[in-house]
Structures are given as structure tokens and as C-alpha cells.
Amino acid sequence: MNPSKWFKFYIAIFLVFLYAPALLLPVFAFNDSSIVAFPLKGFTFNWFKVLWETEALHASAKNSLIIALSTAVIATTLGTLAARASARYKFPGQKGVMGFIMIPLVLPEIIVGVSLLVVILQLGFDLSLWSIVLGHVLICTPFCVAILSSAFLNLDQSLEEASFDLGQTKFATFWLVTMPLVLPGIVSSMLISFTISLDEFIIAFFLAGTEPTLPVYIWGQLRFPQKLPSLMALGTVLLVLSMTLLATAEYFRRRSARKTGIEDAGGFL
Amino acid sequence: MTTFAKWRRSDAAQGLLLVSPTFIYALLLLAAPLAMVIALSFWTQDYLDLDKTLTLKNYVEAWSEPIYQTLMARSLKLSALVTALTIALAFPVAYYVSFYVPQKRKPLWIFMITIPFWTSYLMRIFLWKVILGYNGVINGSLLGIGVIEQPLSFILYNQNAVVLTLAHAWVPFAILPIFVALEKIDRSLLEAAEDLGDGPLRRFIRVTLPLAMPGVVAATVIVFIPTIGDYVTPRLVGGPNGLMISNMIELQFKKANNAPLGAALALSAMFLVSVISLVFVWMNRKYLVGQK
Amino acid sequence: MTEPIIRLSGIDKFYGDFQALYDVNAEIQKGEFFSLLGPSGCGKTTLLRTIAGFEDVSKGTVEIAGQSMEDVPANKRPTNMVFQSYAIFPHMTVAENVAYGLKARKMPKDQIATEVSAALKMVGLAGYGDRASHALSGGQRQRVALARALVLKPKVLLLDEPLSALDKKMREQMQSELRHLQRAVGITFILVTHDQEEALTMSDRIAVMFDGRIGQLASPQELYRRPVNRKVAEFIGVMNFLDVSYTAGANGAFDCDINGLGQVTVPAEQAPGGVDASVTAGVRPEMLTILSGENTRTEREAAGTVSDVYYFGDMTYYDVKLDGVDKPVTISMRNTAGRTVLGRDDRARVGWGAESVLLLK
Numbered sequence: 001m002n003p004s005k006w007f008k009f010y011i012a013i014f015l016v017f018l019y020a021p022a023l024l025l026p027v028f029a030f031n032d033s034s035i036v037a038f039p040l041k042g043f044t045f046n047w048f049k050v051l052w053e054t055e056a057l058h059a060s061a062k063n064s065l066i067i068a069l070s071t072a073v074i075a076t077t078l079g080t081l082a083a084r085a086s087a088r089y090k091f092p093g094q095k096g097v098m099g100f101i102m103i104p105l106v107l108p109e110i111i112v113g114v115s116l117l118v119v120i121l122q123l124g125f126d127l128s129l130w131s132i133v134l135g136h137v138l139i140c141t142p143f144c145v146a147i148l149s150s151a152f153l154n155l156d157q158s159l160e161e162a163s164f165d166l167g168q169t170k171f172a173t174f175w176l177v178t179m180p181l182v183l184p185g186i187v188s189s190m191l192i193s194f195t196i197s198l199d200e201f202i203i204a205f206f207l208a209g210t211e212p213t214l215p216v217y218i219w220g221q222l223r224f225p226q227k228l229p230s231l232m233a234l235g236t237v238l239l240v241l242s243m244t245l246l247a248t249a250e251y252f253r254r255r256s257a258r259k260t261g262i263e264d265a266g267g268f269l
Numbered sequence: 270m271t272t273f274a275k276w277r278r279s280d281a282a283q284g285l286l287l288v289s290p291t292f293i294y295a296l297l298l299l300a301a302p303l304a305m306v307i308a309l310s311f312w313t314q315d316y317l318d319l320d321k322t323l324t325l326k327n328y329v330e331a332w333s334e335p336i337y338q339t340l341m342a343r344s345l346k347l348s349a350l351v352t353a354l355t356i357a358l359a360f361p362v363a364y365y366v367s368f369y370v371p372q373k374r375k376p377l378w379i380f381m382i383t384i385p386f387w388t389s390y391l392m393r394i395f396l397w398k399v400i401l402g403y404n405g406v407i408n409g410s411l412l413g414i415g416v417i418e419q420p421l422s423f424i425l426y427n428q429n430a431v432v433l434t435l436a437h438a439w440v441p442f443a444i445l446p447i448f449v450a451l452e453k454i455d456r457s458l459l460e461a462a463e464d465l466g467d468g469p470l471r472r473f474i475r476v477t478l479p480l481a482m483p484g485v486v487a488a489t490v491i492v493f494i495p496t497i498g499d500y501v502t503p504r505l506v507g508g509p510n511g512l513m514i515s516n517m518i519e520l521q522f523k524k525a526n527n528a529p530l531g532a533a534l535a536l537s538a539m540f541l542v543s544v545i546s547l548v549f550v551w552m553n554r555k556y557l558v559g560q561k
Numbered sequence: 562m563t564e565p566i567i568r569l570s571g572i573d574k575f576y577g578d579f580q581a582l583y584d585v586n587a588e589i590q591k592g593e594f595f596s597l598l599g600p601s602g603c604g605k606t607t608l609l610r611t612i613a614g615f616e617d618v619s620k621g622t623v624e625i626a627g628q629s630m631e632d633v634p635a636n637k638r639p640t641n642m643v644f645q646s647y648a649i650f651p652h653m654t655v656a657e658n659v660a661y662g663l664k665a666r667k668m669p670k671d672q673i674a675t676e677v678s679a680a681l682k683m684v685g686l687a688g689y690g691d692r693a694s695h696a697l698s699g700g701q702r703q704r705v706a707l708a709r710a711l712v713l714k715p716k717v718l719l720l721d722e723p724l725s726a727l728d729k730k731m732r733e734q735m736q737s738e739l740r741h742l743q744r745a746v747g748i749t750f751i752l753v754t755h756d757q758e759e760a761l762t763m764s765d766r767i768a769v770m771f772d773g774r775i776g777q778l779a780s781p782q783e784l785y786r787r788p789v790n791r792k793v794a795e796f797i798g799v800m801n802f803l804d805v806s807y808t809a810g811a812n813g814a815f816d817c818d819i820n821g822l823g824q825v826t827v828p829a830e831q832a833p834g835g836v837d838a839s840v841t842a843g844v845r846p847e848m849l850t851i852l853s854g855e856n857t858r859t860e861r862e863a864a865g866t867v868s869d870v871y872y873f874g875d876m877t878y879y880d881v882k883l884d885g886v887d888k889p890v891t892i893s894m895r896n897t898a899g900r901t902v903l904g905r906d907d908r909a910r911v912g913w914g915a916e917s918v919l920l921l922k
């Protein structure tokens with residue numbers, strides 16, 4: 001079976017459509033013009049220099065990093081527990097419990113943002129970076145559960161039994177056998193949730209107090225045409241960063257699959 | 270050994286213990302807040318205070334005011350269009366990757382398809398503005414090669430732009446479940462269909478498509494429900510006629526400071542998309558039986 | 562061989578409503594090569610895992626070396642296991658795998674090194690210590706699994722279908738190696754297998770299990786020659802069944818009329834499970850002879866027609882329809898010099914004797 005010419009043509013067009021924004025980003029980032037439009041003028045590093053000099057940007061970037069790191073650690077921890085429980089044990093209400101944990105995957109983010117906003121304000125707390133972390137952990141955990149479930153399912157259960165049988169305690173077994181074998185899954189889960197959190201806007205916009213995250217900052221700047229070229233430069237930096245993180249995550253996920261001797265089957269989801 | 274001690278060592282107890290932190294987190298930060306939003310939607314905003322007398326006033330307003338009706342209907346229409354376009358774009362791609370890409374290169378293709386999704390969300394939307402704009406990429410190129418004399422204006426700041434931009438954002442989410450469903454199809458079933466006399470088209474309609482339906486249904490739900498909640502895309506590329514209900518929800522919670530009405534609007538929107546999704550799943554139930 | 566190393570008393574095991582083991586009782590002797598044999602789903606692996614401590618018993622007790630194992634977890638039991646998948650830790654070298662249990666015992670490093678290389682030598686993997694474990698072949702993995710368990714000098718070694726993942730040739734080689742290894746170390750081996758040939762060739766004693774119960778516990782010879790019921794007889798080797806009517810005779814013997822063969826008196830010991838109305842006569846293929854020419858060395862003779870011939874080179878298997886019986890019986894004959902091989906539809910004289918017959922419920 002060979003795809004027809006038209007089919008191949010469609011796929012090519014689709015890929016152009018899919019990648020168009022991502023490809024345009026660097027084009028305008030290096031374009032020596034204060035208007036983000038064609039025709040292109042000349043080549044410049046100027047917009048990156050502007051980024052370097054914008055203090056407010058640095059503050060929001062720092063906020064985003066704090067949030068993304070915390071989210072990655074907490075969501076992966078919660079994801080590990082849930083994935084391990086569902087992969088290794090059978091317990092009453094398993095389907096319902098796991099389904100409930102996965103709900104944020106199909107919930108409009110605005111609902112998550114709104115409901116957390118309501119609760120935090122009603123309880124009399126101030127909005128802070130932590131309120132954003134709470135929301136981000138909620139939406140990242142399902143991704144972590146999905147990634148880690150496959151890592152735990154790929155783990156031959158008799159390996160843990162063998163360790164126990166050879167005289168190790170359950171605790172030592174976890175550190176000596178289970179952890180090293182699912183570590184790639186954990187790393188990839190952390191990278192994915194870090195990336196999601198770093199880029200998340202809808203929830204962050206609702207829950208950001210006086211300290212904006214990077215996307216909230218970008219949102220504020222989108223109104224000012226003169227800031228656009230430097231935003232393009234920022235977008236390029238973020239693009240390179242997420243691609244690196246994702247490629248790393250993918251690398252670890254595949255290595256995990258290889259180590260546990262399972263044929264590699266597919267992507268992240 | 271007591272019964273309790275035995276139970277504690279059982280699978281059930283250990284599993285529940287292990288899953289409980291995650292489950293409790295979801296209860297506290299998803300179920301409880303949702304319950305709170307439901308309560309809020311029956312209260313009234315009284316300037317800076319909340320009047321906690323239960324009332325249906327917010328819902329009456331949300332369902333009867335023409336502006337909300339218009340926005341709600343438009344949102345549902347746009348979400349449905351986005352979903353349809355997304356599936357239409359995604360199916361051939363999923364089919365291509367599943368049937369024509371060599372087994373070893375499939376993960377790479379899937380990875381390639383997911384990458385654009387991970388590039389900055391706001392930037393992506395904004396760049397569609399650049400692509401579709403009056404002096405944008407499309408108009409520029411079309412003018413350049415002389416296809417048109419005036420820049421096209423029907424491609425930005427309207428509903429078309431919203432649909433296109435959202436479809437672009439969600440297409441990887443549609444490709445993945447369809448791809449998984451296609452991968453699960455036993456290839457010998459297709460050979461059997463051919464052997465029994467079906468041509469390629471009939472085979473596709475009678476065997477491939479029904480077996481791929483679970484993926485299509487999953488993709489539909491995954492795209493349709495969250496799309497209704499996006500307020501960024503309509504704001505950036507929608508223009509005045511492209512705004513959706515989520516823009517109104519955001520407005521009520523922030524600038525208009527009428528959270529109870531916002532809650533009622535949000536819950537009504539949630540209710541409608543859930544009902545529509547359930548009906549859709551129910552209509553396709555015959556394709557879903559026997560699926561795990 | 563007096564003090565049993567393992568005593569299983571009245572073991573029941575439930576998974577929810579499903580009962581996997583019914584009142585299992587057995588004593589396994591020190592230094593014995595013991596097999597749990599049965600079709601898949603008969604509970605043999607479950608029984609092994611209750612001995613290892615991976616499954617709790619619902620009722621009854623497991624005693625190892627005179628001590629009750631209740632509340633003793635798997636990591637504290639004097640048993641070690643060779644898993645069906647071998648469960649070789651993929652992120653460790655061969656030596657690290659073998660050293661794993663010794664490290665858990667906090668043995669000094671230099672002593673571990675000595676023990677590990679001795680264990681690897683014992684299983685024929687001397688010099689393989691630094692190999693990455695995921696690069697090993699199936700047979701090598703199994704040897705690593707054996708070394709890893711035996712290096713701990715357990716009182717009992719448990720083997721869960723250890724040969725099922727190997728190809729036929731490798732399996733036969735490992736069968737004899739396992740047997741030699743067991744004699745050399747003198748440790749009690751308990752082997753779970755569904756392969757009756759494997760159990761017969763390797764074991765001192767075999768427990769045949771069906772549906773969560775031990776059907777018969779005996780030596781290989783006794784299992785084959787004196788199965789206690791039809792189920793065991795069918796599972797071990799090939800058995801022909803013929804309808805029979807009997808009356809009690811002298812000295813507890815039975816005067817029988819066997820459909821297709823004729824009348825005979827069967828001694829009591831050839832009805833090891835007793836008799837009742839459902840009893841049938843069981844005859845092994847090699848306990849019948851196809852008589853040719855003037856050969857009349859057998860006790861009795863019956864007649865039939867050859868309905869199929871299966872030629873195996875050294876052996877020929879015949880399906881013979883005895884006169885008056887619809888279902889053919891299988892007869893095996895060694896193809897010794899000068900013996901003619903009959904063809905389909907040839908008439909056959911079938912030789913048999915009282916010792917050919919078992920009465921089975």
C-alpha cells in the first residue's frame with residue numbers, strides 16, 4: 001500500500017499549517033523592524049537585547065520558574081502515588097477514583113480557574129504564587145498519572161517480589177528496584193508538568209495576585225504594538241526551551257521503555 | 270492475625286492508602302471548589318458583599334438575557350465547528366501515520382505532531398493574528414503573486430479566525446486518540462474485508478471507520494468540552510462578533526465583579542457541553558461496546 | 562528423610578468468592594526434588610506462592626523446618642524463588658544480581674565477591690559477573706536466577722515454571738542440569754510445572770493438582786503405574802478407557818468382563834482408588850501388544866481392526882478398533898528388528914494380560 005500523491009500533499013499542507021506559528025516566531029524575532037509584519041527588513045539581535053534589559057520580564061520569569069518547579073515536584077509526587085496504586089493494586093472504587101483524578105484533563109480550564117478563585121477568596125486568603133501552583137498541580141496531575149501509569153505497568157511485578165524474596169524489606173525494594181526502573185518516567189513526568197505550568201495562562205490569569213507569571217506578563221504586553229518584536233524574541237526563547245525539555249522528556253521515556261524491555265509504542269498521551 | 274490486620278495488608282487497603290493523597294487533593298481542590306461555585310451561583314452579589322439567600326435569579330438572567338443567549342449559542346456553535354474541523358483535519362493525519370508510516374518511525378511522527386502544542390499558547394494565538402491579518406502572511410503572499418488586489422478582510426477578527434485558531438490548538442489532541450484507535454485495528458480484519466469482496470472505499474466505510482469510532486468519540490469529547498472555556502482566542506482574533514461565553518464569564522468574575530452571575534454562566538455552559546457530549550457518546554454507543 | 566522440611570496442613574485460599582485452593586495437605590521431605598504438576602489454573606502456582614509468602618493462606622498453616630510461617634513475610638522465610646520470568650534486575654550486572662540477597666544480609670564485601678563467583682561457577686557462568694543482565698540469553702538468565710537464589714543457601718528453593726520460556730533443546734539440557742544441581746547442593750527443590758514429562762523425569766515425588774486440590778501425591782513410577790483416578794491417569798501419559806462390569810472375587814480381587822478384551826480377574830492393588838458403579842478399565846498403550854505370526858507369548862488375546870497408524874521411527878502407534886467397541890484404543894509398539902508394521906484396515910490380534918488392566922473411578 002502506498003499513499004496517493006494527494007494524500008501526501010494533504011499531509012504536507014497539514015504540517016505547514018501545524019508549524020506555521022512556530023516557524024514564524026523566530027522569523028520575526030530576528031527581524032529588524034518594530035512592526036511584526038511582512039515584508040521582512042534586516043537581521044538583528046536587538047529584540048533579545050531588549051528582553052535582557054526588561055526588569056519586569058525577569059521578575060515574572062522568576063515567578064513562573066518557581067511555580068513550574070513546585071508544580072512539577074508536587075504533581076509528579078501525586079501522580080506517582082496514584083499511578084502506582086492503580087497499576088499495582090486492586091481496590092474498591094478504583095475506576096471512579098482514577099476517573100475523578102483524571103477529570104481536569106477534559107474540564108475547561110476556565111472552570112478550574114474560576115472555582116479555585118472563588119474558594120480562595122471565600123476562605124479569605126490572598127492570591128499568591130501558591131494559588132497558581134494549586135491550580136497547576138490539579139491540571140498537571142492527570143498527565144503525570146498517564147505517563148507514570150505506563151512506567152509502572154511496564155515494570156514486571158516479579159522484580160519486586162524477587163527483591164523481597166531475596167531478603168530486602170519493602171522499603172529497600174522500592175529504592176533499589178522500583179525507583180531506578182521508573183526513574184525515567186518520573187523525570188519525563190516532571191519535565192512535562194514543568195512545561196505545561198510554564199506556559200499555562202487561563203488559570204494563572206484568574207489566580208495571579210500582584211505577581212504576574214510569564215504568560216500573564218506577555219498578555220499584558222500584547223496590547224502594546226511597540227513591545228511585539230521583543231515578545232517574538234521571548235517566544236523564540238520559550239520555544240527553544242520547551243523543545244529542549246520535551247526532547248529530553250521523550251528521550252527518558254523511551255529509555256525507560258527500553259530498560260524495562262517493552263517495545264516502544266507511542267507518544268506522551 | 271486479626272481480621273483488621275489482614276485487611277490492612279490486603280491489596281484493597283494498600284491501594285486505597287496509596288491513592289488517597291492524590292484523591293484527597295482532587296477532592297479538596299476540584300470537588301470542593303466546584304461545590305462552592307455551585308453554591309455561589311445561587312447567591313447574589315451586593316456591591317462588595319455576598320447575599321447568601323438562595324435564589325435562581327442568576328440562572329434566570331443567564332438563560333433569558335438576549336446577550337447571554339447569543340453568546341451561549343455562538344459558543345456552542347463555534348465549539349461544534351472547531352470540533353468538526355479538528356476531527357476532519359486530524360483523521361487523515363492519524364490514518365496516514367497509522368497505515369503508511371513505518372512502525373519504527375511512528376513515535377517520531379507522533380512526537381512531531383505534538384511539538385507545536387507545546388509552544389507558547391499566547392504566542393501561537395498571536396501569530397495567527399499575524400498570519401491572518403490585513404498586512405499578514407496570507408494577504409501578503411496572495412497580493413504578491415497577484416491572486417487578489419485588495420487584502421482579504423474576512424479572515425481575521427471574526428468567527429472564522431476563532432475556529433481556525435482553536436482547531437490549530439487542539440488538533441494534536443484529536444490526532445492521538447484516533448491514532449490509538451487505528452493502531453488497535455487488527456490488520457487482518459482489513460484483509461478479510463478485501464478478501465470478502467470489498468473495495469478500498471467500502472472497506473474503509475464498513476470496517477476501518479466503525480472500528481476507529483471510539484477514537485473519534487474520545488477526540489470529540491476531548492476537544493469539544495475544553496474549547497468552550499477558552500477566552501483568549503476569541504479575544505485576540507475574534508473581533509467583536511467572535512466573542513464567546515467564556516469572555517463574558519471572565520468579565521463577570523473580574524471587571525464586572527458579579528461572581529455569582531459568572532458562576533451561573535459558567536455552570537450553564539458546563540451543563541450544556543456535558544449534555545451535548547453525553548448525547549454524542551450515547552449516539553455512538555454501538556461503536557463503543559466491547560471496548561475496554 | 563524423616564523430618565519433613567515443609568508441612569502444609571489444611572490450606573484454603575480464597576480470592577474474593579473464588580476458591581483457588583481446597584484443603585491442601587502435604588509433607589515435603591528434606592533434600593527432595595518435589596514437583597507440583599497440573600493444568601493451568603489448577604492452583605499449583607498459588608500454592609507455591611503461599612509457601613514463598615507472597616500470598617496469605619485463608620485457612621490452614623504452612624510450616625517450614627518445623628516453624629509456622631504465619632506472619633512471617635517473604636523476605637524473612639528460608640525459601641528463595643526462581644521466577645517464571647526470571648525477574649533478573651535489568652539495571653544491574655550479573656554479579657550485582659547474584660549479590661543482591663547477600664547485600665540485604667549485610668555480608669562483608671570481600672565475602673560477597675567470593676560467594677558470588679562461587680555461585681556463578683556452580684551454574685556454569687564463571688566470568689560472566691560484569692555482563693549487563695539485559696544482554697543475556699534465556700538460558701543464561703535462568704542460570705543467573707538460580708545462582709541468585711542458591712547463593713543464599715535457602716532451606717527450600719521454589720521454581721515457578723522455570724523452563725517454560727526455553728526452547729525444546731535448551732529445556733532438555735536444563736532439566737538434567739537442574740537435577741544434577743539439586744543433588745549437588747542437597748537443597749529441597751519445589752518445582753511448578755504443567756509439563757508431565759518434565760515432572761516425571763526430574764522429580765522424587767509429584768503432587769498432581771486439579772481445580773485447587775491435590776489429586777494424587779506419589780513417586781513418578783507410582784503415578785504412572787497406579788494412578789488413583791481417571792483424571793490423574795489421563796493427565797499422566799496416555800490411557801485407554803474401556804467399559805467394564807465386575808463382581809467381587811476372592812482375596813479382594815475383582816472378576817471383570819472388559820468390553821472388547823474379555824474376562825479377567827484383576828487383583829485389588831490394580832484398583833488403587835477403589836471401585837464403584839462408575840469404574841472403567843484403564844489400559845496403557847504399551848500394556849497391549851499387536852501379535853504377529855506364531856507369537857502367542859501373552860496371557861490373553863483379543864481381536865480388532867487397525868483404523869490408523871502413526872509411525873514415529875523407533876515406535877509405531879496404532880489406533881485399533883477392538884471388535885464390538887466403537888472407540889479405538891491406542892497401542893504402542895517398538896519397531897524391533899523383523900517386526901512388520903501393519904497398515905490401515907488390517908486385522909490385528911491384540912495380546913493382553915491381567916497386569917495390563919487398572920480399575921479406575
